[in-house]
Amino acid sequence: DAKTTQPNSMESNEEEPVHLPCNHSTISGTDYIHWYRQLPSQGPEYVIHGLTSNVNNRMASLAIAEDRKSSTLILHRATLRDAAVYYCILIYGGSQGNLIFGKGTKLSVKP
Amino acid sequence: DGGITQSPKYLFRKEGQNVTLSCEQNLNHDAMYWYRQDPGQGLRLIYYSQIVNDFQKGDIAEGYSVSREKKESFPLTVTSAQKNPTAFYLCASSNLISNQPQHFGDGTRLSIL
Numbered sequence: 051d052a053k054t055t056q057p058n059s060m061e062s063n064e065e066e067p068v069h070l071p072c073n074h075s076t077i078s079g080t081d082y083i084h085w086y087r088q089l090p091s092q093g094p095e096y097v098i099h100g101l102t103s104n105v106n107n108r109m110a111s112l113a114i115a116e117d118r119k120s121s122t123l124i125l126h127r128a129t130l131r132d133a134a135v136y137y138c139i140l141i142y143g144g145s146q147g148n149l150i151f152g153k154g155t156k157l158s159v160k161p
Numbered sequence: 162d163g164g165i166t167q168s169p170k171y172l173f174r175k176e177g178q179n180v181t182l183s184c185e186q187n188l189n190h191d192a193m194y195w196y197r198q199d200p201g202q203g204l205r206l207i208y209y210s211q212i213v214n215d216f217q218k219g220d221i222a223e224g225y226s227v228s229r230e231k232k233e234s235f236p237l238t239v240t241s242a243q244k245n246p247t248a249f250y251l252c253a254s255s256n257l258i259s260n261q262p263q264h265f266g267d268g269t270r271l272s273i274l
Binding site: 082084086091092093094095096099137141149150151152153154 | 165194196201202203204205206249251252253260262263264265266267268270
């Protein structure tokens, strides 16, 4: 099974950019890279996803390495509301039922 | 507004008792999922359903049961066979098109009395 590796925790200052890394060295050619985030006592929230090319949306940007063995979620200007656990997930087999959540990265944002 | 509603937010179970957690969605999604989350851990898949009257076991289905009689509803029963049921339970839904994001409810926290 394709797995992801993320740092346990990261810190950032408010209004500064944040780069959250994810390693997925066993990714297969058809795996998409998804990112979710979870605030305390809430359900996860979808952030962004991509396959090969870099992606941007209103919440964040996703930079995918050329060999696809790693990716980086970029929050351009961190706010206090961005403090959460961020999960990097590979979706494989074309089946949504196979989502595997690791422990994620706990992001702290300092004012 | 469209979304997923889980109820109750908090639930207490006595030893040997079955309890049912409710999950309703009005997003017209075909697929629905149940996850369990323990403190400091990621989510683990219990059951999922891609169509009415059909569902598949996830990684930790033992001690749990589900039904999918309506597209909008996917209730989860935690049976007495589940020896360690204290956890945060999350329901999600998505379109069946591959790689569409899952939408999550706000969860039910189950505790044993």
